[in-house]
Amino acid sequence: MALSLGVQRTAEVVAIETERWEIIYQGAIDDRFAEGAEKPKPLTHFLKEALEAHLSGNPVAVARTQARGCRLTFAVVGGETGVPSYSKDVAPLLKAHCVECHRDGAIGPWSMDGHARVRNYAGMIEEVLPTRRMPPWDPDPDFGKFANAHTLTREEAQMLQCWVSAGAPRVEGPDPLSEALPPLPEWVMGKPDVLMRLLQPEEIPATGVLEYRHIEIANPFTNEVWVAATDIKPGNRKVVHHAILYAKWEGGHDDGTGNGLHFCGWAPGTPPARYPGGVAKRLPAGAKLTLEMHYTTSGSPQTDQTEVAFYRAPGPQPRNVEVRRA
16 A cells, blocks of 8 residues: 555655545644654644645645655565566466456456456556455455465565556566466366256346345255255356355254355355365255345346256265354
8 A cells, every 4th residue: 555655654644535536635744753853742734734624625735745754665576677577477476366267257357368458457456456455355464364365465466566557568578378278167176966056047137226036946955965065156247246045944043034044155256165074064855945146237138047066975974064144
C-alpha cells in the first residue's frame, strides 16, 4: 500500500475521500516535529485543516507537505535498473500464482496468455494488489498459516507493483505465458464415484436481480454412505455465483434455512474438498438433497446445469465432518 501511494517515510498520513477515491491530503499531521527538533506544541495542523476544508466543501489549500520520519526501504527488486524483468521475474510469478484461474476455461475473467494481454490489465493488477482483492483468499500472515491460501509475499507484490509502475515493459527474453498449457481435467480428483446434476437446465434471464433457487436433487443412494471428497462443477461460469448442496434427514441438524445441513459448496476460487484419512461426511439413507443456486445475470439469456461429484469412503470412518452456520 505504501509503495502504491508513494509513501516514503514513517508517520506520513494519507487522507482519501471515498466518493472518487482521490487523495485530498498527504504528508505530515502537523508541524510539531522535524529532524532533531520538536516544538512544545504544533503551530499548524496540516491534516486537521485539510479535513475541515474538505468536509466544508472548500478546496484544500495545502494538499501536500513534507512528512517527518524515517525513510522507508522497500524490497530490492529489478536488479540494477530497478525494473523487474518480465521474462525472468514477472511471467514466472504470474504463472505460479495466477494462471491457474486466469486461463481459458477457468474462473478468471481474462486469460494471462502472454505479455500483451497482461500489459492491457496492468492498471487493474496495480489496483487489486494493495487492496488485497487478488490473490483471492489472501489471509493476513500476521495471524498464522492457513490451508488453501493464495498468498504473495510482500517482495513478490512489490515486484509486480514496480513492474507496472515502470510501464509493464516486455524487453528481451522468452514469454513463459505464451506457452501452451495442458487441458483442464474434467474433474480435478478424477472420475467421480457418483455424479449428480440438475435434472433440467435452469433458465437465467438477461437482466435483473435473481432470488436464490432451491432445487431438489434425487438422492442416488438407498443406504447410508460416507463421502470422502466432493466437488461441484458449475455448468455455466458466466452466471453461477455460488452453489450449496444441503442434506436433510430426520434428527439431523438444520442451519436455520430449513434445508438441513450444509453438505458441500462452491464459489469462485473454491477448490475441491478431500478429507484426510479416517475423516468423511456421513450421508444417512433417505436424506433429502437440495441444491441452492445463486445466479447473476450477464446481459444475455443463459442456461445452467450444475453437477455435483461424490467420492465415497470405503465405509464408516472414525471422524464425521459437519459444516454448521454460526
